[in-house]
Amino acid sequence: MSIIKKLALVVVSLSLVAVSSVSSAKPFSPKKPVELIIPAGQGGGADEIARLVQGVIEKNDYASKPVIPINKSGGSGGEAMTYVKKKAGDEHTLIITLNNVLTTPVNQPELGIDFFNDFTPLARLITDTFLVWIATEGKNTAGVETFDDFIDLAKGNGLVMGGTGSMSEDELLLGMMRGQFGFDAKYVPYSGGGAVAKGLVGGESDFTLNNPSEQMGFYQSGDSKALVMMTPERNPAFPEVPSSYELGYPDLEYYMMRAFMAPAGIDAEVEKYYTGLLHTVYHDDEFQTFNIDDGKLMSWLEGYGLKDFLAIEYEKHGEIIKNFN
């Protein structure tokens, strides 16, 4: 209850601030198209959300200038983050996050990215989760019906896992599972979650840890099936897939945050504008329906709450990486 109260307070105070700012100085609005940097390839989860946000903004005229999604998929987000870091003070650049923004600065110190000082966090809109997927007709996973079947199989055999790039979320998750369940797999990187999903159904890999949306097409056609969802509860979009808590593995819990950040060094006025824009998008009916149908969790977070969340996640990922190595 207290969280809701706090949220309500935040909303009220924000709207007051918004009202007062209208009456005082001229509020910020973009003067040219806004670049929305996607630190991943086309067809993946982050790409999909970015394009949805673009579409919702365009369709309803929520912003005075268009938002243009640009994929910079190089180096597990390294290319995108370096780009945004260089844009410090730029009022027309945004970046959508995968969790690779938490891991790449640690894994690639040579890029010189300081997660806490090179970006201005705006808001978290969605948390996405992961599932363990196998192909329905996978030749090495024949007969696997449950997650426990899968663990037994994976322990004895070196299975191949398709993933989205070195030290990305899914490889870290593999590391977590290795510690927890005592199996390892051969990790093959692809460019983007869409290609990973295709690799599984095409028989190149034996299992993947895709987001719900990345496998949705194949899931609906019955070409792939999920064994466990890494959340406390089942998801209405996948009613028959058990949660990790149900199966007795509460440690197997992991989220991908879909948040938006701006470069460092922007005015509070600009920050407020974009946070407000994202808030409008978040409450758009179409945006809500699309994401819920797609199995995502709607989880708005901004301001200090977001900063705390990022600090905790950053530390948690540092820990996972340390154990991984």
Next chain:
Amino acid sequence: METIGFLLDGIFTSLQWFNLALLIFGCLIGLFVGAMPGLGSVNGVAILIPITFIIPPTAAIIFLAAVYYGAMYGGAISSVMLGIPGASTAVATVFDGRPLAVKGEAMTALTAAAVGSFVGGTVSVILFTLFAPPLAEVALRFNAPETFALMVMAFATFVGLGGDDVPKTIFSILIGLALSTIGLDLITGKPRLIFFNIPGFLHGINFLVLAIGIYGIGEMLWTLEETKGKVQMSKLSVNMKEVGRAFGALKKTIMAMNIGSFLGFFVGILPAAGATPASLMSYGITKQLSKNSKEFGSGVPAGVVAPECANNSASTGSMLPMLTLGIPGSPTTAILLGGMILWGLTPGPLLFTQEPEFVWGLIGSLYIANFFTLVLNIALIPAFLMVLRIPFAILAPVIFVLCVTGGYAPTQSLHDVWLMLLFGFAGYILRKLDYPVAPAVLSIVLGPLAEKALRQSLILSDGSMGIFFDMSEKPIAAVIMYIAIVLLIMPAFGPLYRRLFKKKQPA
């Protein structure tokens, strides 16, 4: 024959006046973005996506597909008329299209491009109509080892590109490959070859920067030196005799049309390849197999038909993995895919059965779009030819400006403009030293694709090259690999073989 019924429905859908108007409008926009260096189908479609939210999904996809399609035709125009590739898909069109224009046969080049595009587009859309579901299965089975084998085959055909001077060609390929490794490592994400720590190298070398530099700037320097500034573009008259001659020249390009159509379609349906590699490979293979392969590069119609046929064919082909697997086959289809998701359609194996009106409306519209772009193109040829009447003193600065904007547009960084000028100068010197430059351009496109596929395959096989030659486990990869080896050996031993063969004959 349920398919025929669906297809007819689709064709009727795209002939409704609203859809037809959008289709023709889309073709015109496509022609324009294709012809403007730096603006390609990717930008065109991306810019227009928001417009499509206010019209029904079927009309939207018809419109955007027409833009995509028109751009494939349009790219050829600036390649032929100005010698600068209008879009990445039209780079190979410069190889022979430009020399033809310089020889005064621009009419032939443009006709060959338009007809080649039409044939490629039509063949591929027929293949699409008849075999979409089984071909989706092929695309699904085409994984890392198969992709790498295909890339090796492409490189093998390039060795034959530079004429008989094999060492110089290999040198050119290696330069392209070395340039393609600049940027961030594809597998580990570590930066590599970041010269002088200039951040511009982090995004690698965009191959359009190299192509525009070498062909745009390099050729301009070359022309200036050759003619001391007094360039007189050959006079042109458009009359029925010229038109007849242009169409007559197409008789010799049947083989190029076959290769372009089928190879283009096949490369197009492979996820992540797309029309640019398809057009380059088609050019390479057509040249290799042609009886007069030595004339390629000096202006033969087949050298225009091969890439133009393939890029249209591949652009249709790349819709297949988009619709059936939800995987874009090219950067442009990636944008279309985003659009589809926003229109409320889930791409995937079920799309054909759940949304037949959408899918068949799209396929039907491709038939119609093909026809209209052909008509538009042929009708507009006299207008395009006007460019040749502009004096070089005026045209050269225009080309220069187009080169600079074309180099800047893809990455929007000035770093790339400097690089482009540098490549232009380097290209000019290489040309003076008689090095072929086309192989370098080709390898910078395919280098990253090949590297990624190679490294994925070697992870799968624990480092064994055997994965590419295993007939029982990976028959597709192995067969392609053996063909590649034969193609590689042909140009190296061809001259030797011919000499031996000729000696025998008098005896």
